[in-house]
Amino acid sequence: MTSLTLIARRTVLCALIGLVLPPRAGIADGPDPLPSWREGASKASIVRFVETVTRESSPEFVPVPERIAVFDNDGTLWCEQPAYVQEVFLIDRVKALAPKHPEWKETEPFASALSGARKRLTAAGSKGAATLLAATHAGMTVEEFTLTVSAWLETARHPTTGRPYAAMVYQPMLELLAYLRSHGFKTFIVSGGGIDFMRPWAEKVYGIPPEQVIGSYGKLKYELVDGKPDLLKLPEIGLIDDHAGKPVGIQTFIGRRPIAAFGNSDGDREMLEWTTAGPGARFGLLVHHDDAEREWAYDRQSAIGRLDRALDQAKTAGWTVVSMKNDWGVIFPPSK
Amino acid sequence: MTSLTLIARRTVLCALIGLVLPPRAGIADGPDPLPSWREGASKASIVRFVETVTRESSPEFVPVPERIAVFDNDGTLWCEQPAYVQEVFLIDRVKALAPKHPEWKETEPFASALSGARKRLTAAGSKGAATLLAATHAGMTVEEFTLTVSAWLETARHPTTGRPYAAMVYQPMLELLAYLRSHGFKTFIVSGGGIDFMRPWAEKVYGIPPEQVIGSYGKLKYELVDGKPDLLKLPEIGLIDDHAGKPVGIQTFIGRRPIAAFGNSDGDREMLEWTTAGPGARFGLLVHHDDAEREWAYDRQSAIGRLDRALDQAKTAGWTVVSMKNDWGVIFPPSK
Numbered sequence: 103m104t105s106l107t108l109i110a111r112r113t114v115l116c117a118l119i120g121l122v123l124p125p126r127a128g129i130a131d132g133p134d135p136l137p138s139w140r141e142g143a144s145k146a147s148i149v150r151f152v153e154t155v156t157r158e159s160s161p162e163f164v165p166v167p168e169r170i171a172v173f174d175n176d177g178t179l180w181c182e183q184p185a186y187v188q189e190v191f192l193i194d195r196v197k198a199l200a201p202k203h204p205e206w207k208e209t210e211p212f213a214s215a216l217s218g219a220r221k222r223l224t225a226a227g228s229k230g231a232a233t234l235l236a237a238t239h240a241g242m243t244v245e246e247f248t249l250t251v252s253a254w255l256e257t258a259r260h261p262t263t264g265r266p267y268a269a270m271v272y273q274p275m276l277e278l279l280a281y282l283r284s285h286g287f288k289t290f291i292v293s294g295g296g297i298d299f300m301r302p303w304a305e306k307v308y309g310i311p312p313e314q315v316i317g318s319y320g321k322l323k324y325e326l327v328d329g330k331p332d333l334l335k336l337p338e339i340g341l342i343d344d345h346a347g348k349p350v351g352i353q354t355f356i357g358r359r360p361i362a363a364f365g366n367s368d369g370d371r372e373m374l375e376w377t378t379a380g381p382g383a384r385f386g387l388l389v390h391h392d393d394a395e396r397e398w399a400y401d402r403q404s405a406i407g408r409l410d411r412a413l414d415q416a417k418t419a420g421w422t423v424v425s426m427k428n429d430w431g432v433i434f435p436p437s438k
Numbered sequence: 439m440t441s442l443t444l445i446a447r448r449t450v451l452c453a454l455i456g457l458v459l460p461p462r463a464g465i466a467d468g469p470d471p472l473p474s475w476r477e478g479a480s481k482a483s484i485v486r487f488v489e490t491v492t493r494e495s496s497p498e499f500v501p502v503p504e505r506i507a508v509f510d511n512d513g514t515l516w517c518e519q520p521a522y523v524q525e526v527f528l529i530d531r532v533k534a535l536a537p538k539h540p541e542w543k544e545t546e547p548f549a550s551a552l553s554g555a556r557k558r559l560t561a562a563g564s565k566g567a568a569t570l571l572a573a574t575h576a577g578m579t580v581e582e583f584t585l586t587v588s589a590w591l592e593t594a595r596h597p598t599t600g601r602p603y604a605a606m607v608y609q610p611m612l613e614l615l616a617y618l619r620s621h622g623f624k625t626f627i628v629s630g631g632g633i634d635f636m637r638p639w640a641e642k643v644y645g646i647p648p649e650q651v652i653g654s655y656g657k658l659k660y661e662l663v664d665g666k667p668d669l670l671k672l673p674e675i676g677l678i679d680d681h682a683g684k685p686v687g688i689q690t691f692i693g694r695r696p697i698a699a700f701g702n703s704d705g706d707r708e709m710l711e712w713t714t715a716g717p718g719a720r721f722g723l724l725v726h727h728d729d730a731e732r733e734w735a736y737d738r739q740s741a742i743g744r745l746d747r748a749l750d751q752a753k754t755a756g757w758t759v760v761s762m763k764n765d766w767g768v769i770f771p772p773s774k
Contacts, residue, residue, distance in 0.1 A: 167647050244689055288649075301693045311503055312693030313624075313649075322689055324682040324708055331708070331715050333689050340676070340690070346660040353580055353658055353669050354676070355691060357637045357648030372660055372667070379667050 135281040138274040138432040144387075145429065147422045148278065151385040155361060156285045162383035166286040170360040172352060172373060173279070175293035175300060175317075177366040177407040178389050179308060181270040183398040184261065186406065188299050191254055193218075195238035203237075212237070224405075236337035240320060243332045244298060251302045265437070268307045272389075273435045275364075279308060282362070290314045290360070292351055294344030294369055298335070316355045318343045348373035361385065371412040378419055386421035388412060393427040471617040474610040474768040480723075481765065483758045484614065487721040491697060492621045498719035502622040506696040508688060508709060509615070511629035511636060511653075513702040513743040514725050515644060517606040519734040520597065522742065524635050527590055529554075531574035539573075548573070560741070572673035576656060579668045580634060587638045601773070604643045608725075609771045611700075615644055618698070626650045626696070628687055630680030630705055634671070652687045654679045684709035697721065707748040714755055722757035724748060729763040 139145040155164040176182040196206070196215040206212035211230035214222040223230065239247070260270050279289050291300060291310055297317035304310045321338040324331065343351040349372050352360060362385040363370070363377035374386040390409065392399050401409040416423050426433065475481040491500040512518040532542070532551040542548035547566035550558040559566065575583070596606050615625050627636060627646055633653035640646045657674040660667065679687040685708050688696065698721040699706070699713035710722040726745065728735050737745040752759050762769065 167641065170649075297690075297693070305503065313506075313691065315693060319690060322686045324685045324712070331685070331712050333685060333712075349660045349667070349669060350658045354633075354655060355649065357633070357651060376660070376667050376669075 135284065136274065136277050138277055138430060140429055140431050142429055144422055144424045148281075148385075148387070151362065151383060152282065152285050154383045164361055164382065168358065168361065169282075169285070169287040170290065170356060170358060171282050171287045171362040172290045172292040172316075172356075172360045172364070172377065173275070174365040174367070174370045174373070175291050175295055177391065178364055178370070179271055179275050179279075179291070180267065181260070181272075181397065182407050183391075183400070184406075186295070187267050187270075188295050190258065190261075191251070191299065192234055192238050194254060194258065195250070196234060199238065232337075232339075239296060239298070240335045240337040243334055244322065245332075247298050247335060248302045251299055255303055263434075265434075268303060269437070270434060271307060272430070273432045274430045275389075276308070276435065278364075279310070283309070287362070288314065290316060290352075290356065292343065292348050292363075292373060293317045294342070294347075297343075316343060316351045318347075344369045346372045349376035352376070363387070364389070365412070366391065367407040367409050368412045369407075371415060374412065374421055375415070375419070378421065386416070386419060387424060388416055388421055389424050389426065392425050393430075393433070395427075396433045397426055471620065472610070472613050474613055474766060476765055476767050478765055480758050480760045484617075484721075484723070487698065487719060488618065488621050490719045500697055500718065504694065504697065505618075505621070505623040506626065506692060506694060507618050507623045507698040508626045508628040508652075508692075508696045508700070508713065509611070510701040510703070510706045510709070511627050511631055513727065514700055514706070515607055515611050515615075515627070516603065517596070517608075517733065518743050519727075519736070520742075522631070523603050523606075524631050526594065526597075527587070527635065528570055528574050530590060530594065531586070532570060535574065568673075568675075575632060575634070576671045576673040579670055580658065581668075583634055583671060584638045587635055591639055599770075601770075604639060605773070606770060607643060608766070609768045610766045611725075612644070612771065614700075615646070619645070623698070624650065626652060626688075626692060628679065628684050628699075628709060629653045630678070630683075633679075652679060652691045654683075680705045682708045685712035688712070699723070700725070701748070702727065703743040703745050704748045705743075707751060710748065710757055711751070711755070714757065722752070722755060723760060724752055724757055725760050725762065728761050729766075729769070731763075732769045733762055 136145060136148070154160050154162050155169065157163065173179055176186055180187070193215050196212060200206050200216055206216060211223055211226040211233055214226065215234060255267060258267060259265065260267055263270065282289055289310055291304060291308070291314065293300060293316070295317050297315060297319040300317055301312040301315045304315045305312065319340045321336040321340050323334045323336055325334055341347055341351055348370065352373065359380045360377045361380070361383065363374045364387045365374055366389040378384040378386040388409065390401065391397060391407065400407060401413060413423070472481060472484070490496050490498050491505065493499065509515055512522055516523070529551050532548060536542050536552055539548070542552060547559055547562040547569055550562065551570060591603060594603060595601065596603055599606065618625055625646055627640060627644070627650065629636060629652070631653050633651060633655040636653055637648040637651050640651045641648065655676045657672040657676050659670045659672055661670055677683055677687055684706065688709065695716045696713045697716065697719065699710045700723045701710055702725040714720040714722040724745065726737065727733060727743065736743060737749060749759070
């Protein structure tokens, strides 16, 4: 018997066995694509959904171009405690630019940013934040800003773990991104964070190219400087991609409704609502930060990543709520 | 000698021949991927560019994720004469909605739109256009608008050829889109036309999914109507994706500079300028409408698709100017 005949016989045999034995929760033979997810209801709900929309014989089969999955970033893909990473960047930028602006020492909200008076800074509210954003995130070209972000991310370290921020991403979510992509999904980030802050590193860290990164953005101005075309970042806001701004960002950038949405806070509520209200099989998931030992524990009362109304809605809407403590065997990728 | 050995010998032989003989302008053996393009400088410049950025040994090799190509729509991918298709749609919508608005018969710019007084309509300018757009392109959900566009495109016919508008696309450009995609390019539309007007059919007609269609867009509002989430189209403008708005749209949506840009009018000048000013191999192309017999002939003086300043800049910037008359063997796809 030639080896080709042997392979053919084995294939037929496997196909026959497949008809008799129940499938292993939709995961094909081979290594578990979600090894950092502990077995349980959360992991099973993910695998069941992917199986439902990708098995060709499924009544809820979804063609590849419509397999759109959207992910919040802060608190969903990477750590947002003890402060949003972009907020740390912003304050570092104020400090870096301060020598050129001696008046900032006497002017709010710059003075609070420079002295680390976080409470006073928070009290300055969205108007204070807008002033700081205008001073640090506008007035330069997009390319200059990209270089600044990349350089900062190389050297900045998380205050409690000492790791680079790019290493403070959630290993189970990296596996989930890869698992969905291997099943024909196109993965997008839909974040309240700045689009120009995420795009420089999202491809390297998450495998998500810039054109699949949606975030809050400012207006841009095209201009020629000494005959060289540039795109200047203006201080005017284009979109705040948070809460009800998320479905708006999704429609504007993607132009079709996702079939799966992943978040962790009330800022993601409308995104999950919009996604899961569509026809056919839909999937909504909330990461619940309940692991004070390995990460942080926070939800209804938290100033950062508050999860309150969305947690209630998860019950009625059928969204999967992931317990970081129970569902994740590992939180962060191993140190290199 | 087994057939496997034969194949191996043939492969080695072909590789050796490849080292000796000059490549056929970069097109691999097999059928010509651009059969509707006549041999000549324009076709050669396209093939040479694709070869330059995709051959791994090339000093100007571009990795797949950075192979971004942007295409204008009106006049570049489909016919824009004797009127922009979206303008025809707009006037048809005014007529369809008029019975519910008896006052329109006496009110400008609606009266001119209803009576077909095109000159008076043009005289109403951008303020008149904004009024008509607000009445026909806003005040409904995105899903409702999508259905309206799709239904209209099914029945509307081009006034001089009697063909559906989706058949008034340029066969050579369809081949070019497919040729670029087969070489790892991601193709985007970047049009002054409405994003919500193009997305319903761009995937079927051009193979370009909604998330790769960039156009002018209005603001959206997320709202719950009887507990059902909807995205309402508002009359406020988000971006006019034309002239200097094109590089802005490209940066906002794609987040990196394309390496190839295709247009046909002064509205595309900044897009080509921004694209070809980047480092490494770059490609800019203008479709010149000079074929009065098979299509239309217009450029510097045309009210629609004026090509004046961009035509001059093509010379200094090294953009390819395609003569529809001489470079294209076929204009439209064969009738089905």
